[in-house]
Amino acid sequence: MTIQIPRGTQDILPDASPKWQWMVEKARQLCKLYRYDEIKTPMFESTDLFQRGVGETTDIVQKEMYTFKDRGDRSLTLRPEGTAPVVRSYVENKMHGWANQPVKLYYIGEMFRYERPQAGRTRQLTQFGVEAIGTEDPTLDAEVIALAMSYYKSFGLTKLKLVINSLGDIESRKAHREALIRHFEPSIHEFCTDCQNRLQKNPLRILDCKVDRDHPLMATAPSILEYLNEASAKYFTDVKQTLDQMGVTYEVDPTLVRGLDYYNHTTFEIMGADFGAITTLCGGGRYGGLVHELGGPETSGIGFALSFERLLLALNAEGVEPEIANPLHCYIVTIGEAAEGKAAELLFKLRQAGITADKDYMHRKTKGQFKQADRFGAKTVAVLGDEELEKAVINVKNMASGEQQAVAFSDLPSYIKSIVDQQEG
RNA sequence: GCGAUUAUGGCGAAGUGGUUAACGCACCGGAUUGUGGUUCCGGCAUACAUGGGUUCGAUCCCCAUUAAUCGCCCCA
Numbered sequence: 001m002t003i004q005i006p007r008g009t010q011d012i013l014p015d016a017s018p019k020w021q022w023m024v025e026k027a028r029q030l031c032k033l034y035r036y037d038e039i040k041t042p043m044f045e046s047t048d049l050f051q052r053g054v055g056e057t058t059d060i061v062q063k064e065m066y067t068f069k070d071r072g073d074r075s076l077t078l079r080p081e082g083t084a085p086v087v088r089s090y091v092e093n094k095m096h097g098w099a100n101q102p103v104k105l106y107y108i109g110e111m112f113r114y115e116r117p118q119a120g121r122t123r124q125l126t127q128f129g130v131e132a133i134g135t136e137d138p139t140l141d142a143e144v145i146a147l148a149m150s151y152y153k154s155f156g157l158t159k160l161k162l163v164i165n166s167l168g169d170i171e172s173r174k175a176h177r178e179a180l181i182r183h184f185e186p187s188i189h190e191f192c193t194d195c196q197n198r199l200q201k202n203p204l205r206i207l208d209c210k211v212d213r214d215h216p217l218m219a220t221a222p223s224i225l226e227y228l229n230e231a232s233a234k235y236f237t238d239v240k241q242t243l244d245q246m247g248v249t250y251e252v253d254p255t256l257v258r259g260l261d262y263y264n265h266t267t268f269e270i271m272g273a274d275f276g277a278i279t280t281l282c283g284g285g286r287y288g289g290l291v292h293e294l295g296g297p298e299t300s301g302i303g304f305a306l307s308f309e310r311l312l313l314a315l316n317a318e319g320v321e322p323e324i325a326n327p328l329h330c331y332i333v334t335i336g337e338a339a340e341g342k343a344a345e346l347l348f349k350l351r352q353a354g355i356t357a358d359k360d361y362m363h364r365k366t367k368g369q370f371k372q373a374d375r376f377g378a379k380t381v382a383v384l385g386d387e388e389l390e391k392a393v394i395n396v397k398n399m400a401s402g403e404q405q406a407v408a409f410s411d412l413p414s415y416i417k418s419i420v421d422q423q424e425g
Numbered sequence: 426g427c428g429a430u431u432a433u434g435g436c437g438a439a440g441u442g443g444u445u446a447a448c449g450c451a452c453c454g455g456a457u458u459g460u461g462g463u464u465c466c467g468g469c470a471u472a473c474a475u476g477g478g479u480u481c482g483a484u485c486c487c488c489a490u491u492a493a494u495c496g497c498c499c500c501a
Contacts, residue, residue, distance in 0.1 A: 004492070059499050063426075081501085111501080116426085118495065127501065194498075205499095258500090283501060307501035335459050366459050374461040385459060399461070 008115070008123025019315065022322035023308045024108060026154050027128045034147050036106040036130050041085040043110060047075040053084030053294055055261025057201055064113040078112035081260070082129045082305055083287065084294070090133050091296035102134035102301075111307075119275065119313070126308040129284075133291065133301035138238035141266045141286060141302050145239075146248050148270055148282050148304050152311070155320050159273035160281075162249065164239070165256035167224060167264050168232035169288070176227035177203055183221055191215065207255040223254040232265065239266050262287040266302065272314035281314055282306035330416045331373035332359040332394075335366055335385030343384050346394065346412055353413035355420070373399070379420050382412065398423075 005011060012020055031038070047067050054060050066078035079085055086105055090096070095103045108128045115121055130147060132140050145162070152160050167173055180203035184191070188199050192211040199206065206212070207221060228236065243250055250268075258267045267285035284304025292298050315321075330350055334343045343359055350357040358376065360369045366383075373381045383395040383404075393406040398419050407415045 007492075064499085113500080115499080116497095117493085118497095121500075125501065129501090260500095277496060280501065305501060310501055333460075362453095365454080367461080368453075370461040372461090378461090381460075383460070387459085395460095397460075402461090404460085 006123070008117040008121075010122060010124075018322050018325075019312060020308065023128075023311055027106070027108060027151065030147060030151050030154065031106045031130065034104070034130075034143065036104040036132075036147075039086060039089060039105040039107050040109065041079075041082075041089050041107065043112075044076045044078050045085055045088065047077040049084050049088055049294070050077055050080060053087065053262065053290060054081065058260055060113065060260070064115055066112045066114055079109075080111055080113045082107050082109065082111065082127055083131060083260075083262070083290070083303055086129075086131045086303075087133065087287075087290050087294050087296070087301065090131075090301075091291065091294050096134060096291075096297050096299060102132050102137075102140065104130070104132045106130040119277065120307075120310045122309055127305045128308065129303055129305035131301055131303035134299055136235075136265075136286070136288075136300040138235055138266075139242050141239045142242035142246060142248070144284065144302050144304060145243065145250075145266075145268050146246055148268075148284065148306065149248055151306075152270065152272075152281065152314075155311075155315060157272065157314055157318055157320065159314075159318060161251065161271045162268065163253045163256050163271065164243075164250050164266065164268040165224070165253055166228060166232060166236035166239075166266055167257075167285075168228040168236075169264055172224070172228045172232045173264065175229075176222065176224045179222040179227060180204065180206070184217060187217060202257075204255075204257040208257060225252075225254050235265055258283055258285055262290040262293075264288040268304070270306075272310070273317040275313045275317045281310050326356065328358055328373075328376045328378045329355045329420050330357045330380045330382055330396075331369075331376060331378035332357065333366060333369040333373065333381055333383045334359065335383065338386060338389060339384040342389065342409075346382070346384070346409065350413055350416065353417070355413055355416050357416075379423055380416055382407075382416075 028038075047065070050065060051061055056062075060080050065080055068076060070076055086107060090103060090105075106129065109126065111125050111127050112123060113125070114123060117123065128151075130144060132144060145164070149160070149162055168176070181199060184195075184199055184203065184206060188196055190212075191206070195206045195212055204224070207218065212218065225233075225236075240250075240252070256267055256269060258269075263285040265286040265288065268283070269280055270282040271279040272281045273279075282304055283306075284302070286300060286302040288300050291301060332343045332347060334340055347357050347359055358378075360372060362368075364372065370381065378399055381397045381399060383397065388394050388406070391406070393408055394412060395404055396407050396412070396415060396419070397404040400423055405415075
């Protein structure tokens with residue numbers, strides 16, 4: 001048996017990489033506009049970081065972490081998400097003391113979760129995320145949401161839906177949680193076993209349940225929005241107003257719950273075209289206690305994470321293609337062994353002049369080399385054989401018009417350039 | 426962790442309990458000497474996931490394993 005790629009991972013082959021480069025480039029450009037700076041953190045961290053940062057009760061920590069011991073008997077974990085590491089770095093590097101506040105960061109990198117692979121779900125995934133840490137300001141929440149939406153829209157995606165919600169502050173959350181338990185507890189035996197487990201663990205999740213969605217108690221369940229205290233309600237209103245002013249359209253969904261423990265106040269999710277079971281492209285929100293939990297000051301941050309794997313599904317679902325291409329300007333056809341050295345030299349000079357150029361390395365016959373050039377979509381083919389060598393010229397064929405012209409070796413780069421310019425113009 | 430489906434040459438895809446396992450695409454070569462599409466001709470390939478079992482004999486039947494795809498859970 002030959003060795004296979006590990007389960008849930010994938011190779012990104014050359015025909016797919018333009019799209020990946022495209023996704024990365026657009027993320028970087030957008031972050032420049034919004035003035036977020038890149039941060040890179042390690043792919044693995046102390047296991048404690050995720051246990052404390054993400055939350056002991058979350059699925060990520062309970063069953064999805066790639067945890068291992070190194071030779072020094074330290075427990076390490078391949079990062080399953082980006083926020084906890086960034087906040088760790090924020091605290092460790094005392095970014096709360098930096099002159100520019102809030103600290104606005106973005107990251108692009110691989111995350112690892114031990115899950116059953118499925119459409120839009122892999123064990124290694126690539127996330128782009130931003131974190132704005134150091135203040136609690138509704139316009140910042142709106143900015144982060146707007147950034148995420150702008151990112152998707154910059155690809156020309158149209159089937160997007162932004163859903164927002166507020167979990168309120170700790171006090172509001174707690175009041176709501178108790179109300180939910182009071183609401184469901186008497187009849188919890190009528191619900192699925194998952195929901196019975198959720199009752200104490202995370203009663204908010206019951207509202208998400210697909211099995212029991214038609215149960216009468218669902219419709220009458222207390223909404224978080226009714227339990228927001230004054231400050232939380234105002235904060236949420238301000239976020240919504242800012243989005244309105246920016247012209248970002250959204251839907252409020254009081255049942256929107258995010259999986260990680262650290263969220264409070266604003267949460268949001270962006271969904272895309274329906275491909276398979278998964279429609280969530282991006283998730284984010286504000287995290288209140290996290291910085292302090294990890295040893296920093298009492299401050300708050302907001303961010304989102306999205307995966308390129310799912311964005312790719314959305315791009316494919318809507319048939320979006322990148323404009324990036326790499327046209328071949330010149331293909332050199334050699335006839336006879338004597339031409340090989342000169343061809344290599346000319347290739348080198350063409351490339352030095354910024355012209356994309358290639359040749360045959362498979363000892364194909366002339367016709368085969370032309371076929372190859374055609375397959376590459378070469379703008380020009382330059383033929384070099386004994387006749388040309390004798391006269392110190394090379395015959396350049398314009399592949400669009402079929403015209404052929406003898407050109408002195410030293411004039412080749414400028415001649416190719418003129419034909420390419422002419423074809424493009 | 427649970428469930429469903431699938432597993433044939435580089436790719437796609439037929440097929441059978443028993444001699445050389447179709448075909449298409451791709452690739453290479455040729456159709457009078459060094460020129461791309463199309464057409465025609467020819468060539469090419471360690472192909473029946475792995476390990477057991479049933480059978481005189483299995484790629485085809487049964488079991489297990491592995492992997493892929495999809496779904497549940499949960500999430501990006």
